[in-house]
Amino acid sequence: MRKRATFAVFAAATALAGFAAPAADAEVTEGDVVISDVAFDGGKNIVVDVYDKTITVSGTFTHPSGIQDADFVLWRGPDGANPYETYDDRIVSNEYYVHADCVASSATTSTCSQTFTFEPDWTLTNADAGTWKVSVQGVANDDSWTHLASYTTTRLQRHSKLTANASPEPIAKGASLTVSGKLTRANWDTLDYRGYGSQQVKLQFRKAGTSTYTTVKTVNTSSTGDLKTTVTASEDGYWRWNFAGTSTTPAVKATGDFVDVQ
16 A cells, blocks of 8 residues: 555654553553544545545543643554554554644643545555544643544545436336436546446436435446436436445435426
8 A cells, every 4th residue: 555654553652752652452541531522524434536635533632631632543454462563554644743733622621633635646546445443542731641543433435426317308108218327436546437336226216396206226337337227207307326335435326317208
């Protein structure tokens, strides 16, 4: 995996603070820094297109002496005595080697944040899409600290697109209507969009004058991400495809295509 920097479980921060890095699979507390409300990009999955994307992660940190710093790291690999020494899958923030942005709301509590930049043309490959563990560390003003190696998880996903086209238009009532489309997603290896094959996608219909779509049938995409099926035209309305998403690819709905039934 291509990365800008090598990260060794908070080594830089812990060395500066004068203590050893904790084992990665342990929820270590020294000094009782309380960590809460950690969220990436406002609590959403991290969805990256074929160009760079920067998101913010933040959390709340509390200690009687106040908070001086925090760190957030994305990682994946086996739990164990010290898994960070045995794999290379880790993503550190842009501010990892400097102080996080910590804003005090009281003498004991701060909201700390860092940014992460995901770069498909350099740091990401398709293999990076999926679920990542979130490691969080908070450092108090008295140099005590808490490290939670697996505070939560987040998903790093390849941006998806979905189209829909119903024809012919207009169409006689009772005639056969063909609805086609294509499901594609960002390819971080080639920096373009490629079809997402063998995926179940729902064909949905919304009657003109209403606001709710109803699922008519489920169709699998071809190896190139193409969709095609036929239905009987019965009334005016909108046809669309609806993809529920996977761990590597976000859900997406096509824009409804209106068909006039005469």
